[in-house]
Amino acid sequence: MARNFKMKKRSSRRKMPAKEVAGYPIVLTASRAEISQYGGDPFRAFLCTFPEMLSRRALNGYLFENDPTDGPVRFAPYGLRKVEAILANEFGDQNVIVSHPDSLSQVIGKNTRLLCISTMDPIGLAYVSTTYNSLIGFGGESLNAAEFKNLLNDPAIRGHDPKIMVGGAGVWQIRDAGLQDELHVNVLFHGEGEEDLVPVVRAMLNNKPVERYYNASQPDKNQVPLIKHAATYGSVEITRGCGRGCAFCSPTNRRKHSFPLEHIMKEVKVNVDGGSKSIFTVTEDMFLYKSHPKFIPNTPEVVKLYKTIASYPGVEHILLSHASLAPIIHDPHLLEELTPILLEKSYWTPEGGYKQRFVTAEVGIETGSVRLMNKHMQGKALPFSVDRWPELVCQGIGLMNDHDWWPLCTIMTGQPDETEEDVKATLDLIDDLRAQNAKMFYTPVLFIPLEDAMLGKAKRSNLESLTEMQWMVLTKCWKNNIDFWQPEKAWLYYPMFFLSHWFYARWKHGKKATKPMMHLSGFQEDSLALSLLKKLDLSREIMKEKASTTIDILRRR
Ligand code: B12
Numbered sequence: 001m002a003r004n005f006k007m008k009k010r011s012s013r014r015k016m017p018a019k020e021v022a023g024y025p026i027v028l029t030a031s032r033a034e035i036s037q038y039g040g041d042p043f044r045a046f047l048c049t050f051p052e053m054l055s056r057r058a059l060n061g062y063l064f065e066n067d068p069t070d071g072p073v074r075f076a077p078y079g080l081r082k083v084e085a086i087l088a089n090e091f092g093d094q095n096v097i098v099s100h101p102d103s104l105s106q107v108i109g110k111n112t113r114l115l116c117i118s119t120m121d122p123i124g125l126a127y128v129s130t131t132y133n134s135l136i137g138f139g140g141e142s143l144n145a146a147e148f149k150n151l152l153n154d155p156a157i158r159g160h161d162p163k164i165m166v167g168g169a170g171v172w173q174i175r176d177a178g179l180q181d182e183l184h185v186n187v188l189f190h191g192e193g194e195e196d197l198v199p200v201v202r203a204m205l206n207n208k209p210v211e212r213y214y215n216a217s218q219p220d221k222n223q224v225p226l227i228k229h230a231a232t233y234g235s236v237e238i239t240r241g242c243g244r245g246c247a248f249c250s251p252t253n254r255r256k257h258s259f260p261l262e263h264i265m266k267e268v269k270v271n272v273d274g275g276s277k278s279i280f281t282v283t284e285d286m287f288l289y290k291s292h293p294k295f296i297p298n299t300p301e302v303v304k305l306y307k308t309i310a311s312y313p314g315v316e317h318i319l320l321s322h323a324s325l326a327p328i329i330h331d332p333h334l335l336e337e338l339t340p341i342l343l344e345k346s347y348w349t350p351e352g353g354y355k356q357r358f359v360t361a362e363v364g365i366e367t368g369s370v371r372l373m374n375k376h377m378q379g380k381a382l383p384f385s386v387d388r389w390p391e392l393v394c395q396g397i398g399l400m401n402d403h404d405w406w407p408l409c410t411i412m413t414g415q416p417d418e419t420e421e422d423v424k425a426t427l428d429l430i431d432d433l434r435a436q437n438a439k440m441f442y443t444p445v446l447f448i449p450l451e452d453a454m455l456g457k458a459k460r461s462n463l464e465s466l467t468e469m470q471w472m473v474l475t476k477c478w479k480n481n482i483d484f485w486q487p488e489k490a491w492l493y494y495p496m497f498f499l500s501h502w503f504y505a506r507w508k509h510g511k512k513a514t515k516p517m518m519h520l521s522g523f524q525e526d527s528l529a530l531s532l533l534k535k536l537d538l539s540r541e542i543m544k545e546k547a548s549t550t551i552d553i554l555r556r557r
Pocket residue numbers: 033034035042043045046048049076077078079080082083116117118119120121126127128129144165166167168169170171189191192193194197231232233235237249250251282283284321450
């Protein structure tokens with residue numbers, strides 16, 4: 001699926017070197033969208049998955065936050081920091097630099113042999129980008145994609161023509177989009193860097209052949225180096241891999257292990273010394289940390305970990321990436337002991353404009369269907385059976401809410417073999433959560449086959465193929481988000497969705513979106529008004545069909 005990927009003119013904010021610079025042999029970078037740290041709020045970064053026209057406006061103040069310098073960037077994505085450590089340990093600190101994309105002209109020069117770029121979503125083909133770009137349907141490609149293109153268009157790169165290697169979770173997108181040649185990328189490095197990166201770089205520097213799409217072997221846990229400089233949001237990996245084995249997931253393929261506390265604290269120090277006020281614990285599930293067999297949580301070790309991080313001088317906030325529900329149901333003491341530590345270090349507070357202080361982490365609910373859970377996500381509920389999934393979800397979210405945890409939850413629809421019964425089960429689960437006044441933020445997404453996931457070859461879902469009920473999953477989630485997070489703005493959102501449906505979305509997405517969109521516009525699902533609107537929609541459809549048949553008949557005459 002080759003795409004039109006025309007290069008734009010260079011941004012006026014880029015500095016031009018006064019004279020020819022020597023440059024560093026190995027330069028590392030990421031796009032503005034992925035290297036910025038958005039005032040310290042990682043959830044703001046998700047806006048980069050929205051169309052450029054909307055997200056650039058919303059984020060513009062943040063995209064240049066790492067003020068361009070002539071030297072190394074202050075904060076960089078954690079994966080890129082690992083790559084920096086791997087390469088600097090081998091080729092010498094003086095030969096490797098991580099640069100902000102706006103400063104490339106200061107660090108790429110005649111000595112530069114290799115440019116390494118890290119990316120999670122270069123073409124905007126991951127879950128959130130795909131879902132919301134097609135849903136909104138105007139405003140261009142995602143900011144992630146636009147900024148990745150801008151990066152490769154940098155005059156310093158074009159002028160000096162170093163070899164280019166791209167790595168990180170999103171490399172498959174460049175291959176799938178058929179853009180490797182057009183972007184002049186010599187090597188797409190897929191997988192972890194600790195085992196194979198050095199030989200690959202050595203081969204590239206020596207002009208030896210390297211596979212264009214390089215699949216890296218898995219490293220041993222002892223090979224993972226400490227980062228040398230601060231990562232965005234103060235990221236520190238506490239575990240790698242997962243092992244629950246969900247069929248749509250890629251990180252589950254990594255070898256599962258927890259990093260020793262000493263290793264973690266050394267990286268906390270690097271981040272704090274580098275100026276970070278927060279520590280972001282990177283993991284597939286924070287309760288995997290030193291967990292026992294069958295994913296039974298190791299409460300004392302988890303509590304010790306967060307206590308130690310929280311008491312490190314200079315750590316003002318602790319941010320969490322992912323968490324799962326089963327461990328907190330298995331051990332009710334887990335949240336009891338952990339919450340006071342995390343609540344005190346929360347980034348989400350009334351001073352920041354929120355209703356109250358709360359803790360948040362990303363939780364994967366994905367579906368309410370026990371059948372789909374059994375088929376694709378059997379390990380997700382361990383140590384419990386997935387046969388109780390909807391009940392476990394309600395119980396887990398309830399426990400979280402009791403302890404002031406307001407999770408961000410993903411719900412996925414359009415899975416390859418999702419039936420109407422499966423979708424109904426998901427809608428029922430969302431209703432049950434609403435009935436218990438769940439405090440949470442839903443991120444509904446379409447199923448996307450990530451390359452190295454077990455379902456990597458499955459059919460990609462899209463809005464055109466969604467049924468009315470699948471649409472309802474998307475809109476119900478957003479209705480709940482409005483009603484919980486911004487009920488005072490409902491008067492603005494409801495008419496906005498109503499008008500956008502009748503003047504735009506209905507034309508773009510068809511009549512199956514009508515009932516769901518009217519629900520999102522504030523109509524009760526079973527209200528008379530909604531069924532009248534649906535009927536009106538249906539009769540318009542019939543009239544349109546009749547008109548086109550009449551035109552056909554007249555034409556034939
Ligand atoms: C932390 C995190 C974030 C943080 C980023 C923090 C940061 N800047 O450091 C936040 C919350 C901001 C974030 C946002 C998004 N994320 Co994210 N994120 C993660 C998470 C949980 C951990 C990433 C991490 O640091 N891992 C640890 C490091 C060591 O691993 P790594 O980054 O993969 O790096 C290694 C290799 O990839 C490789 N490598 C990395 N870079 C390079 C570069 C070169 C040149 C080479 C050779 C090698 C190389 O070497 C490294 C060491 O082994 C992963 C899940 C996961 N486990 O990977 C998802 C993940 C990477 N995110 C993902 C996505 C899609 C996003 C979003 C686009 C939103 C979305 N879900 O649609 C946004 C992007 C917004 C933006 N513009 O920044 C997806 C990528 C999917 C895919 N395969 O295409 C993942 C895999 C989650 C998932 N399963 O959906 N994310």
